[in-house]
Amino acid sequence: MDYQKLADMLFPKLKHDCQYYIDKYPKRDLPEKAEVLRIAPSPTGFIHLGNLYGALADERIAHQSEGVFFLRIEDTDSKRKVPGAVDAIISSFDYFQIYFDEGAHHQPHEGNYGPYYQKQRAEIYQTFAKRLVSEGKAYPCFCSGKQLTEKRKQQKSLNEATGYYGKWATCRNLSLEEVQTHLDNKEKFVIRMRSTGNIENQSTFHDEIKGDITVRENDQDIVIIKTDGIPTYHFAHVIDDTLMHTTIVLRGEEWLGTLPVHLELFKMLGFKLPKYAHTTVLMKIDETGTKRKLSKRKDPELSLDYYRQLGYHPYAVKLYLMTLLNWNFEQWHLKNPDTHLEEFKFSLDKMGQSGALFDLDKLNNISKTYLARFSLEEMKDFLKMYVSSQKKEEYEMYFDNEEYLDKILTLGMGLDLRKRRKDYIYGAQILESIDLFYHHNRVDDFNCDEETAKTLLEQFVETYDYGDDNSLWFEKVKELSANNGYASEMKAYRENPENYRGSVADVSEVIRIAVTGHKNSPDLWTIMQILGKEESINRINKTIKELD
């Protein structure tokens, strides 16, 4: 059989040979320990926490080792492509501050190993496929989809493994004449690799995360080039990660099953095998109470956009993912709350082996703990970023009067006060809270009837003096309480609650609502000091009026 002739028949007009591409993408000039990793999403228009999880691991390992992290778009399946999806992917990674050294988003200077869209690399794959054909390691297959379905049916009824292999691989040994006839008939064909593996042969393979795993040899003549001339994932992966000099292939464990295919392809092409690291899948609890993989279709709330829209701080989300990624991260972070996560030594062998449940409670906790450490300036920067990224124009007015915004943030969140709040989880909540301060009358929430509230407020204003210090101020509130049948001492109230209408705490709450619009806030005296005499009294008077 003249394989070279076969190869020329199938691929009559390719510009270059394999050597051309091998020379075009020389070994990267990097320090010895440097690792090269990539994330290779397909443009389906949906990326979720799982993608970010993987990207963060990639990014850390690459940059920690002074290596390279790049973005490749796996757009080999035209059916899956969604318009605008690539932009969405890039903008999401951008929001979460995952930075690439090279790749799809860096156009026009995307890097020296491009193109980074697989669609644009079609000719490269074909060139290598041609070489395999010329060496007798791959062959054209003219089977139609219908025929393949029929085969599968038969295999199932015979209780044999499905697929294109062994005696079922009917196109394996077509003669040149037969191929010529098919071509003359303008029949579509795919290129399949000619597997030499035996499914019975087992060996162990070292995965950087999973450890030693057992793999069987592949015996399937899988498709490497589809009828449209575009490669399948398997072939593209082997070619790209070789030419782009990826050193660690980090991907989801759903790829473990096809690892034997990739191993055989690497061997067949004579390429050096990269290291593999298969990460666990993020899970959630189903409505039915069972654990299951996060799904694009069923779990829209787990899309990255969900967190962006609510305004989770990107760094907080990363902190959470890091705790899932490396078990020792959390304790490191507790010890070093002010150290950036980039200082943490990330390692593959500290990754979990079983599917981690996504835990919103924990994310929220990490998120609010993180926000609670913010200074006034940091908080404003974050809110500005959030408001502009979400185009929430109705909130932009808050930034026009920074002095006022400062006051309100200080009041509401205890920023720059000793009593830091820790009950804000994400941006949307904070903006809501700011809104409450602007429209501060929540008379519905008073803990007493309106008549009483009004009386208390009127008496409070009469004796209020901006110059009073905290303790004098509070003495007055106590007096006010006592005059109206409220306990002025908490202890006394707790011992005999039936003797009073309430306690000084209840009186404080009435004033607090009148001043801030909130039932809860930091220390009231300080708030009124910050708001200023005039505005404090205005707010109370306004409330009194509304109670009439």
Add this chain to the structure above:
RNA sequence: GGUCCGUUGGAGAAGUGGUUUAACUCACAUGCCUUUCACGCAUGCAUACACGGGUUCGAAUCCCGUACGGGCUACCA
């Protein structure tokens, strides 16, 4: 069906033959603090090593089997 991976309290997770009466974080509860809430501190809860055999003086840790969960089994990635 075949094949691969996994299974430690409600959740994440450490521990890979003997200071383990199994860390730590979240959740939950209680107490202290306190003019509210939150914070902080302290305490507690949680009947946690999937099950059954085996190896061993000794097993969460090693071996075998079973169950359960998940992945793959496409001209999808």
